[in-house]
Amino acid sequence: MTRALQEGSRGESNIAVGLDIAGKHTSTATSTWTGARLLSHTECLEAALEEQQQIVKKHGDNIDYDTLLEMSFLHCCIKETLRMHPPGPIFLSKxxxxxxxxxxxxxxYEILEGHTIASPLVINHNIPYIYKDLDVYDPHRFGPGRAEDRVGGMLTYNAFSGGRHACPGEAYAYMQVKVIWSHLLRNFELKLVSPFPETHWLKVTPEPRGKVEVSYKRRIDAT
Ligand code: HEM
Incomplete structure:
Protein backbone atom coordinates (compact mmCIF):
# COMPACT_ATOMS: atom_id res chain seq x y z
CA MET A 1 0.00 0.00 0.00
CA THR A 2 2.78 2.41 1.04
CA ARG A 3 4.68 1.60 -2.15
CA ALA A 4 1.65 2.37 -4.27
CA LEU A 5 1.36 5.72 -2.54
CA GLN A 6 5.08 6.46 -2.93
CA GLU A 7 5.01 5.63 -6.63
CA GLY A 8 2.21 8.12 -6.98
CA SER A 9 -0.03 5.68 -8.82
CA ARG A 10 -3.32 7.56 -8.73
CA GLY A 11 -5.60 4.50 -9.06
CA GLU A 12 -3.81 2.47 -6.38
CA SER A 13 -3.52 5.46 -4.06
CA ASN A 14 -7.24 6.01 -4.38
CA ILE A 15 -7.91 2.38 -3.46
CA ALA A 16 -5.55 2.63 -0.46
CA VAL A 17 -7.10 5.85 0.80
CA GLY A 18 -10.60 4.53 0.04
CA LEU A 19 -10.10 1.34 2.03
CA ASP A 20 -8.48 3.22 4.90
CA ILE A 21 -11.47 5.55 5.19
CA ALA A 22 -14.15 2.99 4.24
CA GLY A 23 -13.06 0.30 6.65
CA LYS A 24 -11.02 1.91 9.41
CA HIS A 25 -12.04 5.47 10.27
CA THR A 26 -15.76 4.64 10.01
CA SER A 27 -15.57 1.77 12.55
CA THR A 28 -13.17 3.65 14.84
CA ALA A 29 -15.40 6.73 15.04
CA THR A 30 -18.48 4.52 15.52
CA SER A 31 -16.85 2.61 18.41
CA THR A 32 -15.94 5.84 20.19
CA TRP A 33 -19.37 7.43 19.65
CA THR A 34 -21.11 4.22 20.78
CA GLY A 35 -19.12 4.30 24.02
CA ALA A 36 -19.75 8.00 24.61
CA ARG A 37 -23.49 7.57 23.99
CA LEU A 38 -23.86 4.38 26.07
CA LEU A 39 -21.90 5.74 29.02
CA SER A 40 -24.02 8.89 29.02
CA HIS A 41 -27.36 7.03 29.18
CA THR A 42 -27.76 4.97 32.32
CA GLU A 43 -30.94 3.23 31.14
CA CYS A 44 -29.32 2.11 27.85
CA LEU A 45 -26.12 1.10 29.58
CA GLU A 46 -28.07 -1.06 32.04
CA ALA A 47 -30.11 -2.64 29.24
CA ALA A 48 -26.93 -3.39 27.28
CA LEU A 49 -25.31 -4.90 30.38
CA GLU A 50 -28.40 -6.97 31.11
CA GLU A 51 -28.23 -8.38 27.57
CA GLN A 52 -24.56 -9.31 28.08
CA GLN A 53 -25.39 -11.06 31.36
CA GLN A 54 -28.16 -13.05 29.65
CA ILE A 55 -25.76 -14.05 26.87
CA VAL A 56 -23.14 -15.20 29.40
CA LYS A 57 -25.81 -17.16 31.32
CA LYS A 58 -26.75 -18.94 28.11
CA HIS A 59 -23.34 -19.43 26.46
CA GLY A 60 -20.71 -18.96 29.19
CA ASP A 61 -17.58 -17.30 27.84
CA ASN A 62 -18.07 -18.82 24.39
CA ILE A 63 -18.58 -15.51 22.60
CA ASP A 64 -18.43 -16.45 18.94
CA TYR A 65 -19.97 -15.16 15.70
CA ASP A 66 -23.45 -16.58 16.43
CA THR A 67 -23.42 -15.24 19.98
CA LEU A 68 -22.55 -11.78 18.69
CA LEU A 69 -25.49 -12.00 16.29
CA GLU A 70 -27.78 -12.59 19.28
CA MET A 71 -26.84 -9.23 20.83
CA SER A 72 -29.82 -7.43 19.35
CA PHE A 73 -29.94 -4.57 21.85
CA LEU A 74 -26.24 -3.80 21.40
CA HIS A 75 -26.94 -3.87 17.65
CA CYS A 76 -29.69 -1.25 18.12
CA CYS A 77 -27.32 0.86 20.27
CA ILE A 78 -24.77 0.93 17.45
CA LYS A 79 -27.49 1.63 14.88
CA GLU A 80 -28.81 4.55 16.94
CA THR A 81 -25.24 5.85 17.32
CA LEU A 82 -24.91 5.75 13.54
CA ARG A 83 -28.21 7.61 13.13
CA MET A 84 -26.87 10.45 15.26
CA HIS A 85 -23.21 10.25 14.20
CA PRO A 86 -23.02 8.89 10.65
CA PRO A 87 -19.36 8.60 9.60
CA GLY A 88 -20.40 9.51 6.04
CA PRO A 89 -22.61 12.57 6.64
CA ILE A 90 -23.35 13.20 2.94
CA PHE A 91 -23.36 11.09 -0.25
CA LEU A 92 -22.88 12.39 -3.75
CA SER A 93 -24.30 10.44 -6.68
CA LYS A 94 -24.29 11.08 -10.40
CA TYR A 109 -39.29 17.36 -9.15
CA GLU A 110 -37.64 16.14 -12.31
CA ILE A 111 -34.04 15.08 -11.75
CA LEU A 112 -31.99 15.26 -14.92
CA GLU A 113 -29.27 12.97 -16.23
CA GLY A 114 -25.76 14.31 -15.61
CA HIS A 115 -26.70 16.17 -12.43
CA THR A 116 -25.14 15.37 -9.08
CA ILE A 117 -27.42 14.53 -6.17
CA ALA A 118 -26.29 15.36 -2.65
CA SER A 119 -27.96 13.24 -0.02
CA PRO A 120 -27.22 14.59 3.46
CA LEU A 121 -27.56 11.96 6.17
CA VAL A 122 -27.40 14.56 8.87
CA ILE A 123 -30.81 15.70 7.56
CA ASN A 124 -32.23 12.30 6.50
CA HIS A 125 -31.61 10.88 9.97
CA ASN A 126 -33.25 13.83 11.68
CA ILE A 127 -36.69 14.03 10.11
CA PRO A 128 -39.27 14.63 12.86
CA TYR A 129 -42.19 12.71 11.26
CA ILE A 130 -39.94 9.63 11.09
CA TYR A 131 -37.85 9.74 14.25
CA LYS A 132 -39.69 10.44 17.49
CA ASP A 133 -37.77 12.75 19.89
CA LEU A 134 -34.91 12.72 17.45
CA ASP A 135 -32.43 14.45 19.76
CA VAL A 136 -32.77 11.64 22.29
CA TYR A 137 -30.45 8.63 22.10
CA ASP A 138 -33.06 5.88 21.94
CA PRO A 139 -31.94 2.48 20.60
CA HIS A 140 -35.45 1.10 21.27
CA ARG A 141 -36.72 3.10 18.26
CA PHE A 142 -35.44 0.25 16.05
CA GLY A 143 -36.90 -2.49 18.22
CA PRO A 144 -40.08 -4.55 17.83
CA GLY A 145 -43.29 -2.56 17.43
CA ARG A 146 -41.54 0.70 16.51
CA ALA A 147 -39.16 0.07 13.59
CA GLU A 148 -38.78 3.79 12.88
CA ASP A 149 -36.12 2.94 10.29
CA ARG A 150 -38.96 1.68 8.03
CA VAL A 151 -41.44 4.55 8.47
CA GLY A 152 -40.46 6.30 5.23
CA GLY A 153 -39.72 3.16 3.19
CA MET A 154 -36.65 0.99 2.82
CA LEU A 155 -34.21 3.91 2.47
CA THR A 156 -35.38 5.78 5.57
CA TYR A 157 -32.24 4.82 7.44
CA ASN A 158 -29.12 4.93 5.32
CA ALA A 159 -25.98 5.10 7.41
CA PHE A 160 -24.61 2.45 5.03
CA SER A 161 -26.18 4.05 1.94
CA GLY A 162 -28.33 1.88 -0.33
CA GLY A 163 -28.66 0.39 -3.78
CA ARG A 164 -25.83 -0.88 -5.93
CA HIS A 165 -23.07 0.96 -4.05
CA ALA A 166 -24.32 0.33 -0.53
CA CYS A 167 -21.57 -0.47 1.95
CA PRO A 168 -20.42 -4.09 1.54
CA GLY A 169 -18.79 -3.89 5.00
CA GLU A 170 -22.01 -3.28 6.99
CA ALA A 171 -22.26 -6.69 8.70
CA TYR A 172 -18.53 -6.72 9.37
CA ALA A 173 -18.65 -3.20 10.82
CA TYR A 174 -21.40 -4.20 13.31
CA MET A 175 -19.32 -7.26 14.28
CA GLN A 176 -16.21 -5.16 14.92
CA VAL A 177 -17.99 -2.67 17.15
CA LYS A 178 -19.90 -5.45 18.96
CA VAL A 179 -16.68 -7.39 19.65
CA ILE A 180 -15.17 -4.27 21.25
CA TRP A 181 -18.19 -3.19 23.29
CA SER A 182 -19.42 -6.59 24.40
CA HIS A 183 -15.93 -7.31 25.74
CA LEU A 184 -15.68 -3.95 27.52
CA LEU A 185 -19.18 -4.18 29.00
CA ARG A 186 -18.67 -7.72 30.30
CA ASN A 187 -15.26 -7.06 31.78
CA PHE A 188 -15.19 -3.50 33.09
CA GLU A 189 -17.24 -1.01 35.01
CA LEU A 190 -16.88 2.10 32.90
CA LYS A 191 -17.63 5.75 33.50
CA LEU A 192 -17.36 8.68 31.12
CA VAL A 193 -15.25 11.21 32.99
CA SER A 194 -14.94 13.88 30.30
CA PRO A 195 -18.00 15.86 29.14
CA PHE A 196 -20.01 14.39 26.26
CA PRO A 197 -17.90 15.31 23.19
CA GLU A 198 -18.76 17.79 20.49
CA THR A 199 -18.51 16.71 16.86
CA HIS A 200 -15.39 17.55 14.88
CA TRP A 201 -17.14 18.41 11.60
CA LEU A 202 -13.89 19.19 9.77
CA LYS A 203 -12.82 15.53 9.80
CA VAL A 204 -13.62 13.32 6.79
CA THR A 205 -15.49 11.01 9.17
CA PRO A 206 -16.83 13.38 11.84
CA GLU A 207 -15.39 12.11 15.08
CA PRO A 208 -15.47 13.38 18.66
CA ARG A 209 -13.55 16.61 19.13
CA GLY A 210 -10.85 16.25 21.78
CA LYS A 211 -10.49 13.36 24.17
CA VAL A 212 -13.20 10.98 25.31
CA GLU A 213 -11.96 9.94 28.74
CA VAL A 214 -13.28 6.88 30.52
CA SER A 215 -12.42 5.46 33.94
CA TYR A 216 -12.47 1.67 34.29
CA LYS A 217 -12.50 -0.95 37.01
CA ARG A 218 -12.26 -4.67 36.24
CA ARG A 219 -15.40 -6.56 37.18
CA ILE A 220 -14.86 -9.31 39.74
CA ASP A 221 -17.25 -11.61 37.86
CA ALA A 222 -15.66 -10.78 34.46
CA THR A 223 -15.70 -13.41 31.69
C1 HEM B 1 -19.58 1.88 10.81
C2 HEM B 1 -18.89 1.52 9.76
C3 HEM B 1 -19.18 1.87 8.32
C4 HEM B 1 -20.07 2.79 7.79
C5 HEM B 1 -21.05 3.69 8.53
C6 HEM B 1 -19.94 2.72 6.35
C7 HEM B 1 -20.70 3.47 5.48
C8 HEM B 1 -20.54 3.43 4.10
C9 HEM B 1 -21.31 4.23 3.16
C10 HEM B 1 -22.36 5.24 3.55
C11 HEM B 1 -20.90 3.91 1.90
C12 HEM B 1 -21.42 4.50 0.58
C13 HEM B 1 -20.71 5.79 0.30
C14 HEM B 1 -21.31 6.49 -0.91
O1 HEM B 1 -22.25 6.00 -1.52
O2 HEM B 1 -20.80 7.59 -1.25
C15 HEM B 1 -19.87 2.91 2.03
C16 HEM B 1 -19.20 2.34 0.98
C17 HEM B 1 -18.22 1.38 1.11
N1 HEM B 1 -17.81 0.77 2.28
FE1 HEM B 1 -18.47 1.20 4.15
N2 HEM B 1 -18.99 1.78 6.04
C18 HEM B 1 -18.51 1.23 7.20
C19 HEM B 1 -17.56 0.24 7.32
C20 HEM B 1 -16.97 -0.40 6.27
C21 HEM B 1 -16.06 -1.53 6.40
C22 HEM B 1 -15.65 -2.16 7.75
C23 HEM B 1 -15.67 -1.86 5.15
C24 HEM B 1 -14.72 -2.93 4.67
C25 HEM B 1 -14.22 -3.85 5.41
C26 HEM B 1 -16.33 -0.95 4.23
C27 HEM B 1 -16.17 -0.97 2.86
C28 HEM B 1 -16.83 -0.14 1.98
C29 HEM B 1 -16.60 -0.12 0.53
C30 HEM B 1 -15.59 -0.98 -0.23
C31 HEM B 1 -17.48 0.83 0.00
C32 HEM B 1 -17.64 1.23 -1.49
C33 HEM B 1 -18.77 0.43 -2.11
C34 HEM B 1 -19.05 0.82 -3.55
O3 HEM B 1 -18.76 1.94 -3.97
O4 HEM B 1 -19.60 -0.02 -4.28
N3 HEM B 1 -17.12 -0.11 4.94
N4 HEM B 1 -19.68 2.63 3.37
Missing part, protein backbone atom coordinates in the same frame (compact mmCIF):
# COMPACT_ATOMS: atom_id res chain seq x y z
CA UNK A 95 -27.66 10.78 -12.17
CA UNK A 96 -27.46 8.33 -15.10
CA UNK A 97 -31.11 8.55 -16.21
CA UNK A 98 -33.81 11.21 -15.77
CA UNK A 99 -36.30 10.44 -13.02
CA UNK A 100 -39.04 12.13 -11.02
CA UNK A 101 -39.27 12.54 -7.27
CA UNK A 102 -42.65 13.11 -5.62
CA UNK A 103 -42.72 14.61 -2.14
CA UNK A 104 -45.21 13.74 0.63
CA UNK A 105 -46.98 17.03 -0.11
CA UNK A 106 -47.46 15.98 -3.75
CA UNK A 107 -44.84 18.24 -5.37
CA UNK A 108 -42.89 16.67 -8.21
Missing amino acids: VHKNFTVRTREGYE
Whole structure:
Protein backbone atom coordinates (compact mmCIF):
# COMPACT_ATOMS: atom_id res chain seq x y z
CA MET A 1 0.00 0.00 0.00
CA THR A 2 2.78 2.41 1.04
CA ARG A 3 4.68 1.60 -2.15
CA ALA A 4 1.65 2.37 -4.27
CA LEU A 5 1.36 5.72 -2.54
CA GLN A 6 5.08 6.46 -2.93
CA GLU A 7 5.01 5.63 -6.63
CA GLY A 8 2.21 8.12 -6.98
CA SER A 9 -0.03 5.68 -8.82
CA ARG A 10 -3.32 7.56 -8.73
CA GLY A 11 -5.60 4.50 -9.06
CA GLU A 12 -3.81 2.47 -6.38
CA SER A 13 -3.52 5.46 -4.06
CA ASN A 14 -7.24 6.01 -4.38
CA ILE A 15 -7.91 2.38 -3.46
CA ALA A 16 -5.55 2.63 -0.46
CA VAL A 17 -7.10 5.85 0.80
CA GLY A 18 -10.60 4.53 0.04
CA LEU A 19 -10.10 1.34 2.03
CA ASP A 20 -8.48 3.22 4.90
CA ILE A 21 -11.47 5.55 5.19
CA ALA A 22 -14.15 2.99 4.24
CA GLY A 23 -13.06 0.30 6.65
CA LYS A 24 -11.02 1.91 9.41
CA HIS A 25 -12.04 5.47 10.27
CA THR A 26 -15.76 4.64 10.01
CA SER A 27 -15.57 1.77 12.55
CA THR A 28 -13.17 3.65 14.84
CA ALA A 29 -15.40 6.73 15.04
CA THR A 30 -18.48 4.52 15.52
CA SER A 31 -16.85 2.61 18.41
CA THR A 32 -15.94 5.84 20.19
CA TRP A 33 -19.37 7.43 19.65
CA THR A 34 -21.11 4.22 20.78
CA GLY A 35 -19.12 4.30 24.02
CA ALA A 36 -19.75 8.00 24.61
CA ARG A 37 -23.49 7.57 23.99
CA LEU A 38 -23.86 4.38 26.07
CA LEU A 39 -21.90 5.74 29.02
CA SER A 40 -24.02 8.89 29.02
CA HIS A 41 -27.36 7.03 29.18
CA THR A 42 -27.76 4.97 32.32
CA GLU A 43 -30.94 3.23 31.14
CA CYS A 44 -29.32 2.11 27.85
CA LEU A 45 -26.12 1.10 29.58
CA GLU A 46 -28.07 -1.06 32.04
CA ALA A 47 -30.11 -2.64 29.24
CA ALA A 48 -26.93 -3.39 27.28
CA LEU A 49 -25.31 -4.90 30.38
CA GLU A 50 -28.40 -6.97 31.11
CA GLU A 51 -28.23 -8.38 27.57
CA GLN A 52 -24.56 -9.31 28.08
CA GLN A 53 -25.39 -11.06 31.36
CA GLN A 54 -28.16 -13.05 29.65
CA ILE A 55 -25.76 -14.05 26.87
CA VAL A 56 -23.14 -15.20 29.40
CA LYS A 57 -25.81 -17.16 31.32
CA LYS A 58 -26.75 -18.94 28.11
CA HIS A 59 -23.34 -19.43 26.46
CA GLY A 60 -20.71 -18.96 29.19
CA ASP A 61 -17.58 -17.30 27.84
CA ASN A 62 -18.07 -18.82 24.39
CA ILE A 63 -18.58 -15.51 22.60
CA ASP A 64 -18.43 -16.45 18.94
CA TYR A 65 -19.97 -15.16 15.70
CA ASP A 66 -23.45 -16.58 16.43
CA THR A 67 -23.42 -15.24 19.98
CA LEU A 68 -22.55 -11.78 18.69
CA LEU A 69 -25.49 -12.00 16.29
CA GLU A 70 -27.78 -12.59 19.28
CA MET A 71 -26.84 -9.23 20.83
CA SER A 72 -29.82 -7.43 19.35
CA PHE A 73 -29.94 -4.57 21.85
CA LEU A 74 -26.24 -3.80 21.40
CA HIS A 75 -26.94 -3.87 17.65
CA CYS A 76 -29.69 -1.25 18.12
CA CYS A 77 -27.32 0.86 20.27
CA ILE A 78 -24.77 0.93 17.45
CA LYS A 79 -27.49 1.63 14.88
CA GLU A 80 -28.81 4.55 16.94
CA THR A 81 -25.24 5.85 17.32
CA LEU A 82 -24.91 5.75 13.54
CA ARG A 83 -28.21 7.61 13.13
CA MET A 84 -26.87 10.45 15.26
CA HIS A 85 -23.21 10.25 14.20
CA PRO A 86 -23.02 8.89 10.65
CA PRO A 87 -19.36 8.60 9.60
CA GLY A 88 -20.40 9.51 6.04
CA PRO A 89 -22.61 12.57 6.64
CA ILE A 90 -23.35 13.20 2.94
CA PHE A 91 -23.36 11.09 -0.25
CA LEU A 92 -22.88 12.39 -3.75
CA SER A 93 -24.30 10.44 -6.68
CA LYS A 94 -24.29 11.08 -10.40
CA VAL A 95 -27.66 10.78 -12.17
CA HIS A 96 -27.46 8.33 -15.10
CA LYS A 97 -31.11 8.55 -16.21
CA ASN A 98 -33.81 11.21 -15.77
CA PHE A 99 -36.30 10.44 -13.02
CA THR A 100 -39.04 12.13 -11.02
CA VAL A 101 -39.27 12.54 -7.27
CA ARG A 102 -42.65 13.11 -5.62
CA THR A 103 -42.72 14.61 -2.14
CA ARG A 104 -45.21 13.74 0.63
CA GLU A 105 -46.98 17.03 -0.11
CA GLY A 106 -47.46 15.98 -3.75
CA TYR A 107 -44.84 18.24 -5.37
CA GLU A 108 -42.89 16.67 -8.21
CA TYR A 109 -39.29 17.36 -9.15
CA GLU A 110 -37.64 16.14 -12.31
CA ILE A 111 -34.04 15.08 -11.75
CA LEU A 112 -31.99 15.26 -14.92
CA GLU A 113 -29.27 12.97 -16.23
CA GLY A 114 -25.76 14.31 -15.61
CA HIS A 115 -26.70 16.17 -12.43
CA THR A 116 -25.14 15.37 -9.08
CA ILE A 117 -27.42 14.53 -6.17
CA ALA A 118 -26.29 15.36 -2.65
CA SER A 119 -27.96 13.24 -0.02
CA PRO A 120 -27.22 14.59 3.46
CA LEU A 121 -27.56 11.96 6.17
CA VAL A 122 -27.40 14.56 8.87
CA ILE A 123 -30.81 15.70 7.56
CA ASN A 124 -32.23 12.30 6.50
CA HIS A 125 -31.61 10.88 9.97
CA ASN A 126 -33.25 13.83 11.68
CA ILE A 127 -36.69 14.03 10.11
CA PRO A 128 -39.27 14.63 12.86
CA TYR A 129 -42.19 12.71 11.26
CA ILE A 130 -39.94 9.63 11.09
CA TYR A 131 -37.85 9.74 14.25
CA LYS A 132 -39.69 10.44 17.49
CA ASP A 133 -37.77 12.75 19.89
CA LEU A 134 -34.91 12.72 17.45
CA ASP A 135 -32.43 14.45 19.76
CA VAL A 136 -32.77 11.64 22.29
CA TYR A 137 -30.45 8.63 22.10
CA ASP A 138 -33.06 5.88 21.94
CA PRO A 139 -31.94 2.48 20.60
CA HIS A 140 -35.45 1.10 21.27
CA ARG A 141 -36.72 3.10 18.26
CA PHE A 142 -35.44 0.25 16.05
CA GLY A 143 -36.90 -2.49 18.22
CA PRO A 144 -40.08 -4.55 17.83
CA GLY A 145 -43.29 -2.56 17.43
CA ARG A 146 -41.54 0.70 16.51
CA ALA A 147 -39.16 0.07 13.59
CA GLU A 148 -38.78 3.79 12.88
CA ASP A 149 -36.12 2.94 10.29
CA ARG A 150 -38.96 1.68 8.03
CA VAL A 151 -41.44 4.55 8.47
CA GLY A 152 -40.46 6.30 5.23
CA GLY A 153 -39.72 3.16 3.19
CA MET A 154 -36.65 0.99 2.82
CA LEU A 155 -34.21 3.91 2.47
CA THR A 156 -35.38 5.78 5.57
CA TYR A 157 -32.24 4.82 7.44
CA ASN A 158 -29.12 4.93 5.32
CA ALA A 159 -25.98 5.10 7.41
CA PHE A 160 -24.61 2.45 5.03
CA SER A 161 -26.18 4.05 1.94
CA GLY A 162 -28.33 1.88 -0.33
CA GLY A 163 -28.66 0.39 -3.78
CA ARG A 164 -25.83 -0.88 -5.93
CA HIS A 165 -23.07 0.96 -4.05
CA ALA A 166 -24.32 0.33 -0.53
CA CYS A 167 -21.57 -0.47 1.95
CA PRO A 168 -20.42 -4.09 1.54
CA GLY A 169 -18.79 -3.89 5.00
CA GLU A 170 -22.01 -3.28 6.99
CA ALA A 171 -22.26 -6.69 8.70
CA TYR A 172 -18.53 -6.72 9.37
CA ALA A 173 -18.65 -3.20 10.82
CA TYR A 174 -21.40 -4.20 13.31
CA MET A 175 -19.32 -7.26 14.28
CA GLN A 176 -16.21 -5.16 14.92
CA VAL A 177 -17.99 -2.67 17.15
CA LYS A 178 -19.90 -5.45 18.96
CA VAL A 179 -16.68 -7.39 19.65
CA ILE A 180 -15.17 -4.27 21.25
CA TRP A 181 -18.19 -3.19 23.29
CA SER A 182 -19.42 -6.59 24.40
CA HIS A 183 -15.93 -7.31 25.74
CA LEU A 184 -15.68 -3.95 27.52
CA LEU A 185 -19.18 -4.18 29.00
CA ARG A 186 -18.67 -7.72 30.30
CA ASN A 187 -15.26 -7.06 31.78
CA PHE A 188 -15.19 -3.50 33.09
CA GLU A 189 -17.24 -1.01 35.01
CA LEU A 190 -16.88 2.10 32.90
CA LYS A 191 -17.63 5.75 33.50
CA LEU A 192 -17.36 8.68 31.12
CA VAL A 193 -15.25 11.21 32.99
CA SER A 194 -14.94 13.88 30.30
CA PRO A 195 -18.00 15.86 29.14
CA PHE A 196 -20.01 14.39 26.26
CA PRO A 197 -17.90 15.31 23.19
CA GLU A 198 -18.76 17.79 20.49
CA THR A 199 -18.51 16.71 16.86
CA HIS A 200 -15.39 17.55 14.88
CA TRP A 201 -17.14 18.41 11.60
CA LEU A 202 -13.89 19.19 9.77
CA LYS A 203 -12.82 15.53 9.80
CA VAL A 204 -13.62 13.32 6.79
CA THR A 205 -15.49 11.01 9.17
CA PRO A 206 -16.83 13.38 11.84
CA GLU A 207 -15.39 12.11 15.08
CA PRO A 208 -15.47 13.38 18.66
CA ARG A 209 -13.55 16.61 19.13
CA GLY A 210 -10.85 16.25 21.78
CA LYS A 211 -10.49 13.36 24.17
CA VAL A 212 -13.20 10.98 25.31
CA GLU A 213 -11.96 9.94 28.74
CA VAL A 214 -13.28 6.88 30.52
CA SER A 215 -12.42 5.46 33.94
CA TYR A 216 -12.47 1.67 34.29
CA LYS A 217 -12.50 -0.95 37.01
CA ARG A 218 -12.26 -4.67 36.24
CA ARG A 219 -15.40 -6.56 37.18
CA ILE A 220 -14.86 -9.31 39.74
CA ASP A 221 -17.25 -11.61 37.86
CA ALA A 222 -15.66 -10.78 34.46
CA THR A 223 -15.70 -13.41 31.69
C1 HEM B 1 -19.58 1.88 10.81
C2 HEM B 1 -18.89 1.52 9.76
C3 HEM B 1 -19.18 1.87 8.32
C4 HEM B 1 -20.07 2.79 7.79
C5 HEM B 1 -21.05 3.69 8.53
C6 HEM B 1 -19.94 2.72 6.35
C7 HEM B 1 -20.70 3.47 5.48
C8 HEM B 1 -20.54 3.43 4.10
C9 HEM B 1 -21.31 4.23 3.16
C10 HEM B 1 -22.36 5.24 3.55
C11 HEM B 1 -20.90 3.91 1.90
C12 HEM B 1 -21.42 4.50 0.58
C13 HEM B 1 -20.71 5.79 0.30
C14 HEM B 1 -21.31 6.49 -0.91
O1 HEM B 1 -22.25 6.00 -1.52
O2 HEM B 1 -20.80 7.59 -1.25
C15 HEM B 1 -19.87 2.91 2.03
C16 HEM B 1 -19.20 2.34 0.98
C17 HEM B 1 -18.22 1.38 1.11
N1 HEM B 1 -17.81 0.77 2.28
FE1 HEM B 1 -18.47 1.20 4.15
N2 HEM B 1 -18.99 1.78 6.04
C18 HEM B 1 -18.51 1.23 7.20
C19 HEM B 1 -17.56 0.24 7.32
C20 HEM B 1 -16.97 -0.40 6.27
C21 HEM B 1 -16.06 -1.53 6.40
C22 HEM B 1 -15.65 -2.16 7.75
C23 HEM B 1 -15.67 -1.86 5.15
C24 HEM B 1 -14.72 -2.93 4.67
C25 HEM B 1 -14.22 -3.85 5.41
C26 HEM B 1 -16.33 -0.95 4.23
C27 HEM B 1 -16.17 -0.97 2.86
C28 HEM B 1 -16.83 -0.14 1.98
C29 HEM B 1 -16.60 -0.12 0.53
C30 HEM B 1 -15.59 -0.98 -0.23
C31 HEM B 1 -17.48 0.83 0.00
C32 HEM B 1 -17.64 1.23 -1.49
C33 HEM B 1 -18.77 0.43 -2.11
C34 HEM B 1 -19.05 0.82 -3.55
O3 HEM B 1 -18.76 1.94 -3.97
O4 HEM B 1 -19.60 -0.02 -4.28
N3 HEM B 1 -17.12 -0.11 4.94
N4 HEM B 1 -19.68 2.63 3.37
